[in-house]
Amino acid sequence: MKDHYHLILNPAAGKGRALNKLSTLADFFKEKGVTYTVHKTEKPGHAAQLAASLAEKEHHQECAIVAAGGDGTCNEVVNGLMTFKNIGNDSPLPAFGVLPIGRGNDFAFGAGIPLNLKDSLENLIQDKTILLDIGWVRGGEASEGRYFANGVGLGFDAIVNAEAAKVKWFQGYIYAALKTIITYPEAPEVDLFYDDQMIQSQAALISFMNGKRLGGAFLMAPKGNMTDGLLDLHTTQQNTRRIMISALADYYKGTQDIREDTFTSLGRKFRVVARKGALVIHADGETLSTEAKDVDVHCLPGALELIKG
Structure with a gap:
């Protein structure tokens, strides 16, 4: 005590x-x-x-x-x-x-x-305490960088967060996700760098998770571990509305890892560069930027002592 x-x-x-x-x-x-x-x-x-x-x-x-x-x-x-x-x-x-x-x-x-x-x-x-990893993101209007505890999203889920903030009822995140699928513009073309690797993608959703869940409902990283010194990366390619609704259902259940249009990995440092289009960024549900071109995301292992019995 x-x-x-x-x-x-x-x-x-x-x-x-x-x-x-x-x-x-x-x-x-x-x-x-x-x-x-x-x-x-x-x-x-x-x-x-x-x-x-x-x-x-x-x-x-x-x-x-x-x-x-x-x-x-x-x-x-x-x-x-x-x-x-x-x-x-x-x-x-x-x-x-x-x-x-x-x-x-x-x-x-x-x-x-x-x-x-x-x-x-x-x-x-x-x-009883644990050493908690903390994330850090920089890009767009967040040029000085900002820390996050749970997760950062680029693209689809960042737009969903902005829409959900306008809704007052608890399941507003699900409503916002469905609305965004209908209105979502063309996804940006990006280069994603991590651990000396580079992936070219037109991903509707790019998620970096320290925790497991977003929006009170979606298991963005079912195996997320806040003490492993790593962030969980999930990306899902843009596709038809029908297929995106299917992807949304898998994120709700936490079964997105088995999808052919979804890529997952772990890493400590990431960089996302938009070759065409721009990136919307949220951190822990707060919109940080709507026109980012270059985004850095890092994990800071064991940065804070968290009370957890």
Whole structure:
């Protein structure tokens, strides 16, 4: 158990129901005799600012910085912690914790953190941690680079994420995926470089996963492992709408590896160059660029200490 827990809570998480969890949190921590502080986010990017500030203030303490929200909150907290770590600080970072109270909670799913709030609270106060890999992506408007915890997508799934953000119901990602199949433009022609290899492709979807799932439903990397020092690569070629719907069903079931139009591999460093067209990028569900021509994606092994019982 840590001496103190800093909960960075996104009030908008879970379709605005995150604040309803405060009484549950208070009861649990009181029963366990645990001290904690709730830091409510006020705007996009605020969770990253809070995480970086708390890491600087508390790096010498036996405490945890906890993302209480969905995948967007996790992403911001990871970016705050990694930003502090990579500005020349040799001090150890506070442990990273997660309370999954968002909609999809894909990062928690992939990390093996309980999705039930009571169980995830019990997990949080355990003294067990793992060294968590973190991803990094740079391209287009994200010219300075950004960290990610769960996954990065180029093309189809990036457009789906942008469409799903407009939809309020839980299965909005599936609706957005079907809509995108109907409206999807011609896929860009790309050169994909990794591990001294190069693949030329006109892939509708290029996915780099640290975790397993996206959109609360699609198993983009069924065998994803957040501690192996590698990212899972999946690409699926553009095809007719009927065949793309079939591919979508396989990604939903996690059986895309057997498809002839799908290529999978593992790697630590990737580069994607669009020879024709441009790339839409998302990281952990957040659209980073819509006109990227050159994208770098790296895995940073064991970059953060994650609380996982």
